[in-house]
Amino acid sequence: MLKQHLQFKLSQKLSPQQIQLMKLIQLPTQAFEQRLKQELEENPALEGGKEKTDDLDNEFDDNYDSETDNETIATDDINIDDYLSDDEVPEYRTKANNYSADDDEKSIPYAAGISFTQSLINQLNTVYLSDEEWNIAEFLIGSVDESGYIRRPLADILDDLAFTQNTYTDEKTISKVLKIVQELDPPGVAARSLEECLIIQLKRKDPTASTELAIAILEKSFDQFTKKHYKKLIQKHNITEAELKSAISEIERLNPKPGGSYSGNNRIVEHVVPDFSIRIVEGELELSLNGRNAPELHVSSEYSNMLKGYKDSKEKSKSQKDTVMFIKQKLDAAKWFIDAIRQRQQTLFITMNSIMNYQKEYFLTGDERNLRPMILKDIADEIHMDVSTVSRVANSKYVDTPYGTKLIKEYFSESMKNEQGEDVSTKEIKKILETVIGEEEKKKPLTDDKLAAILKEKGYPIARRTVAKYREQLSIPVARLRKQI
Structure with a gap:
């Protein structure tokens, strides 16, 4: 015989809006623009460009204020005053404070062709x-x-x-x-x-x-x-x-x-668009976010006028109430999307700024030997965010530096101790290994054992199998295949 019983269980789940926000953070600049275009097409309550109002505050906000500018509207009641109030997010709050309108747009195009x-x-x-x-x-x-x-x-x-x-x-x-x-x-x-x-x-x-x-x-x-x-x-x-x-x-x-x-053979035509730009200004690093990540958005004024008309009308039919419910849903979605974009900008900038400061010596010199060992948790702990959030930023975003445009995740590496007991980046060891192999005598290339001995003399005591692993990661063949006449 089946028995029925109640069981209390505590579980933590992400809301649909939180999931959507994580997806937005993960998108690189070009994919984000496609997502923005899709949202503008699907939600008529969301409009791009500057809002045509006389009382719009045009003052530039230099701070990333984490407080939400728009109230959360309950879904079971229709409080029209909440939508007619002047608490809509002004367009200046949807901009980042770290890019210039006349910034050069850097992209690497690939030409399309037949298969x-x-x-x-x-x-x-x-x-x-x-x-x-x-x-x-x-x-x-x-x-x-x-x-x-x-x-x-x-x-x-x-x-x-x-x-x-x-x-x-x-x-x-x-x-x-x-x-x-x-x-x-x-x-x-x-x-x-x-x-x-x-x-x-x-x-x-x-x-x-x-x-x-x-x-x-x-x-x-x-x-x-x-x-x-x-x-x-x-x-x-x-x-x-x-x-x-x-x-x-x-x-x-x-x-x-x-x-x-x-x-x-390139079926997919893509553009590598840097999401960030790092410049050296008077000996200091300056980080900027690609302006295409900070679009001008506002809630449609026409939808507000519709609600005003409903509020002023004395007779409210069922069809009018259904219309207001539809408007309410679109306004909720528009306000949330504007706020999500602002949070995305804030997350991207804070994360990249932390990475830039962590690798400051490298970005000032361009010498890969100055790359510090850095894992996702190092940045996550510093900015008080989850490791998965840092991973989403690092895995799909590019940064334009004085030394070229690179994928952010390339700056992350494990650490290894040298003879002095100091933590050094594995990228530093790989760079030295690459230099040693590049300077070897081509008629008698160095074996992995000899390479390990040379690295040990330079203060990096690593095993032969580790040398072989780094060599393979650098796509360098074994000594026999490097031999030249």
């Missing part, structure tokens, strides 16, 4: 093919990945052509059509391996002694070439060191990812 696949199809239109060959060629082009390779065996393509395209052929015909597709641009496209990709590119060049030798090395000694066994290559091909160096130089100028260099 990589469509470009290959367009080129195929200039080649005479039978209907069967065209179907095979089109299917092969559809199998080309973003790097420009076909990574599927011809036997699998043969089966797919039969089952999905109702095209029955053989591997010999597919191989013949593949050769035609491989003649399209960019050179090396539709290759089935790196070896084939490089050979296709070399064969498209004017024949010289260096290119012929490079082709022979790739065709007969590809494994030894990738492992940089230069002495074995010299012996096997009976060549001099200078000839080998010339052939390797030809290979190094080739593109291992022909599809990646195609600009039309």
Whole structure:
């Protein structure tokens, strides 16, 4: 038999408005503008631009006042006086006090274009093919990945052509059509391996002694070439060191990812818009928030006039009450959105200001060795906010500095103690590691053990496996693959 009983449980949940505010904070400048445009389209009670009123206070507010300027309206009663009072947020309160109207708008545009696949199809239109060959060629082009390779065996393509395209052929015909597709641009496209990709590119060049030798090395000694066994290559091909160096130089100028260099491969057109700007003025750091994060918004005066008309009317029908309820909801949403934007500005500025001051020495010099170890909790504790809030600001926002535009999260790093017991940033160690590798003798590159010993001499006692981890994070290959003639 089922028994019913009451249970009291205390739980903490975010309100829908708090969730929306967190989402607003996370948005970078360009995405925020899209969200603002959407809100203006969906809520007729919210208007952009300056409010056309004579009594508008135009005085600039230099403080970030955390108190709310508009009252919270109860949802069960319709108190029209609350909406007709002059407590609407003036437009100057929706501006930040740290940007100038004539600030340069910095963005990095990317041009749009047709897709990589469509470009290959367009080129195929200039080649005479039978209907069967065209179907095979089109299917092969559809199998080309973003790097420009076909990574599927011809036997699998043969089966797919039969089952999905109702095209029955053989591997010999597919191989013949593949050769035609491989003649399209960019050179090396539709290759089935790196070896084939490089050979296709070399064969498209004017024949010289260096290119012929490079082709022979790739065709007969590809494994030894990738492992940089230069002495074995010299012996096997009976060549001099200078000839080998010339052939390797030809290979190094080739593109291992022909599809990646195609600009039309960028389907999504984006702009990197700095959310903050840091400048050095008379030896001091000056932080400003991108003005596009501080739009001019106000509540529609027409909606207030509607409420005045309802208040002055003696007879109030049900349809009028329903209209007032609709207006009330839109006004609530408009006032909340204006306040949420103000809170977003305040949160962004406070967080970035704390990061700037924490890394003051770096921002003044631009030397990455001056980056202090900094984790999200360090900033969260300083500004008395949650770690998740700092994370939302750091993960998606860019800052324009005298040393370039960078993602804010790049300034965060773990700490490690040096021989003096001082906490140093792992970014500092990576920078030194990168410098040491850059200055090494290319004929005898340093192994991870030797790199660890050098770092220890410089006062950074780290293990060999840690050196290997940092090297991989810097996208630097092992010593054997760094070897040059």
